[in-house]
Amino acid sequence: MFETTLKVGPASFRIGSDWKEPIALIDELYAAYPKPSLSDFTVRMEATKPWRRYIRPSVQIKGDYMLPDALPLPLEQAFLAAEMGLNLQMALGWRRHLILHASSAEKDGKALIMTGESGSGKSTLSALLGYNGWRFMGDEFALIDHDNGEAVPYPRMISLKNQAIAAMEKQVPNAVLGPLIEATPKGDIRHMVPPIDAIRNMEKSARPAMLLFPRFGHDTEVREVLPSEAFMRLTQASTNYVTMGEVGFNTLTRFIDETPVYAIDYQNSEDAISMVNELWSKI
Amino acid sequence: MSSYHKDAMLLVDCLREPERALRLNDGDWTALITMARAEVLAGTLAYRLQGKSNAKHIENFVRDALVDAEYQRRCSLWEVDSTRRALQNYDGPVVLMKGSAYAATGMEASNGRHIGDLDIMVSEGGLKQVEELLLAADWEWVKEDDYDDAYYRDHMHELPPLIHKDRDQMIDVHHTILPKTARPNPNALAMIADAIPLEDGHYIFMPEDMICHCAAHMMADGDLAGGLRNLWDMHCLLSDFSGAAGDFWARLKNRAEQHELWEAVHLSARHANALYGTNIPSEWMLWKFSDELIQKRLLARNSWGQQTRKFLRFGFYIRSHWLRMPPLMLTKHLFTKWRKGHKPIT
Incomplete structure (x- = not known):
């Protein structure tokens, strides 16, 4: 082998x-x-x-x-x-952290977590942020430390799908890309090597400062999300919340208690980036 | 490069003597945990290694695997209690079998053990009532296939599997411990009559019967898939019970003969002894040519977690059916299964 x-x-x-x-x-x-x-x-x-x-x-x-x-x-x-x-x-x-099916990025030593269904744009957004003054932390799994509540990076290959492939190639001309994989069950897929600072700093965790539920393809809107709703949605977005039992419950409630939550709807990624930066400037 | 092991001996050695795992090089350690997961013995190995090392990789593995084991124990006990509530109006004893019995009583075998479906046994006369009570309490049939359903009811030792609608947990309701068509004919009524009541109203088998069931399950029924795990159960049961009274081994042999399971008990005991170092009487130790094959089958797993020895495994698959039913019936059964596209060994 x-x-x-x-x-x-x-x-x-x-x-x-x-x-x-x-x-x-x-x-x-x-x-x-x-x-x-x-x-x-x-x-x-x-x-x-x-x-x-x-x-x-x-x-x-x-x-x-x-x-x-x-x-x-x-x-x-x-x-x-x-x-x-x-x-x-x-x-x-994985059991060492609470796993959220979410992307994440870091700025000023604090972490932004973005979660949503497939197609919400969370992966593309985190990658774009990574080339716009943020440190990319991961596009698929956000790991929350059970002991101190910090977000731990998991910067695997960024998985670009369908129209995001061309969009990203335009925005990041010198990106290192894997082969174009066409006609998979999820459409066309191409992997992108994360920015080098994301890989070099992949042991550096950050305290979560904001949780976002982005949604692509809807009229631009920002709304606050109640902790109760965020909690329920994250129990669905976590792959090990149930298995972790009480430890998982404590990690998740602490995360929700300490983190402001917003939902943003957007039409294109430029708008989304400026909405994120706008919200971030107020925390 | 990781180190290659062509069989699962490394796993067996480390279960028997956990200290060995503390001295492994990085490649062997990775091989060990891969094999342990593939044999569904990760929790058991973790339990054996608990508190023995400060090395990060060992601590991490132990903690993670025990989280899973604890989760399964919790689910299993919840399922036991849900079943108790569903069967409150059933008059006869309900005997917990295997994993849930070990968990409910905190026996050595339950430590770190993977627990899958819930297995219970009731008397054959009580089957209908139990079936109705479970269906009324939101369990439903897993298989819709008429052939399978009829096959279970006519020839098997259990009802077709039921699954709970909301909890997605399976239950196997047995009325004896081997298929009706198998050659050994265990005395199921005696097993139920001599079962031991627990505080919650459920029963567990008496020690000798627990061992007989474990042996029957491993050696007289299946194709030895998951054999290392079943053998670990056997090792724990024999070690737990043999300390009790002086004549334990004689009582075990006697009971096994009563159930026509002496061959299976003897076989599992000597393999537990050979691999896990279980203490057994010296007169039980004997080694036949076929034991060599059984041991090879038990260890057919390499350091990448892949199953090996395809032909030997196929041989044991055939053997399992041979033991389970008479030749003519076997031919008919395999033909029907083959026509339905069933693949025996992958």
């Missing part, structure tokens, strides 16, 4: 593959990340059948934590498979 390791924020992974190419690609895109010798999780990219290593190669994603009915992907999409494998380990196996 071909293999490599990588560390994103506090989590370390060992990745094995029946093929050489996906590992080479991972090593190339994750070049700036540490390569730990100890791993929290193992992810495997396996041929669905022995001969499918060579004939119409098909990647089955496996690992310490897996979904029983995950569909295999063609070898050209192996990088996506690997990313899905990494995400699954975190979503199903």
